[in-house]
Amino acid sequence: MSGTRQPKWLDDAIFYEIYPQSFCDSNGDGIGDFNGIISKLDYIKELGCNAIWMNPCFESPFGDAGYDVSDFYQAAPRYGTNEDLKRLFEEAHKRGIHVLLDLVAGHTSTKHKWFIESMKAEKNEYTDRYIWTDCVWEEPEGYASLRGISDRDGSCVVNFFSHQPALNYGFYKPDSSKKWQQSMDDEGPQATLAELKNIMSFWLSMGCDGFRVDMAGSLVKLDEDGKGTIKLWQNIRAFLDATYPEAVLISEWGEPDKSLEGGFHMDFLLHFGPSHYNDLFRCEEPFFSNRGKGDASAFVQKYVENYQKTNGKGLICIPSGNHDMDRLARSLQGDNLKIAFAFLLSMPGAPFIYYGDEIGMRFVENLTSVEGGYSRTGSRSPMQWDSSTNAGFSSAPKDKLYIPQDASADRPTVEAQQKDPKSLYHEVQKLIQIRQAHPALQNKGKIEFVYVKEHAYPLAYVRSVGDERVLVIANPSDHACSFPCEFLPQEIIYAFGGEIQIANGIANMPALSVAWISIG
Secondary structure, three states: OOOOOOOHHHHHOOEEEEOHHHOOOOOOOOOOOHHHHHHOHHHHHHHOOOEEEEOOOEEOOOOOOOOOOOEEEEEOOOOOOHHHHHHHHHHHHHOOOEEEEEEEOOEOOOOOHHHHHHOOOOOOOOOOOEOEOOOOOOOOOOOOEEEOOOOOOOEEEEOOOOOOEEEOOOEOOOOOOOOOOOEOOOHHHHHHHHHHHHHHHHHHHHOOOEEEEEOHHHOOEOOHHHHHHHHHHHHHHHHHHHHOOOOEEEEOOOOHHHHHHOOOOEEEOOOOHHHOOHHHHOOOOOOOOOOOOOOOHHHHHHHHHHHHHOOOOOOEEOEOOOOOOOOHHHOOOOHHHHHHHHHHOOOOOOOEEEOOHHHOOOOOOOOOOOOOOHHHHHHOOOOOOOOOHHHHOOOOOHHHOOOOOOOOOOOOOHHHHHHOOOOHHHHHHHHHHHHHHOHHHOOOOEEEEEEOOOOOOOEEEEEEEOOEEEEEEEEOOOOOEEEEOOOOEEEEEEEEOOOOEEEOOEEEEOOOEEEEEEEO
């Protein structure tokens, strides 16, 4: 397992994810921007978050909301200039907030100058920047591709949408019968890797604190057990350690044993694949629903499996949501949102709060896709700040907003929730404060699940660091429940719902309740 040194600030980092186009519009064009984010940094700090992950903000044709980059060295003009972004870093740092940019390492837009040059029939320095077959009639097996788009003969591998050609980092085990499959050590893949380092250096030198890397496990192709991609990231980590040792890397990988070995500090828990993350929040019967028909056991089993693979580091980040999935409030409401946050903010790894989840922003139904959002578009609607025009997001005419807002008369706003001491906002703020006061509950504290049964409640686990141990018990269901509990409670440091009782080896939990309890 990698011995990557972790910057101290990550120990208690709590991230706020900002989707820049939907957060705050400072110039009235209907799209959020850097200056808008700067104007809300005090809000983020007051909530209790001390780090920001910002979705891609580089120049792009925005066919996939910025995940199709056309220039890695230029901020998208709609958000502001490079100088504006530098000022955002500086203003965040003044408030003790670190900022990670979203690095799309695996592909570009078809509008990128590298790709435009690679399409030319004559060989040039970008010919091998992407993965092209030798013949347009040959489609790369196992990969989607672009064909018949240029004078160059060949088909080009794409990573996701058809306008996202895959950058060439080589093949772990190239097929010798296919000359176009280059090895990781060939000139083209090495040039791509060098350029990635240049991009990282450019933004780190400007004040960025590191990167959340999109699709971090996908770079090397035909990669047996991720070995090639791990080696590639170890190369990058060694480069960073020599030049920007404080630079943080968080991966969208979903396999923490691989990402941590590659030199990442933390790995994102993916909402797709085998994680069972959505068993908790986004399925027909979520565990955190008050209907009490959910099942957390498969999630816990997979979580423990991954946790053990990290040698107990447990650096697995669990987000409240993000730009790729339904809003938390689409499936959970009221007190269940508070109990869900009590879970999210008592788990190892850095928590990530998606903008607006702290006030229970809803998924906006039945929207036409915006910039490649498709079914995700309803989770990307503009932030709801107050009761003024467009909920304080923008002074633009309503029809000019990036995405239509929740039009409900009772839509949640920051202003209303800050005035209500019983609001979700204040509960999240309180949970963060208590987490930060107890090292056992923070990012590197150990975890042991002490009660989890199939289709049963509650869920209970112990967080610990040194001599400090905290028992977390969550019962989001609408009925009381109990479990065998031999722990001796010392102090209830947080409770929501009715009174929790632990006596005679039994813990009794009222309906819709959660507790964090110091134990001996």
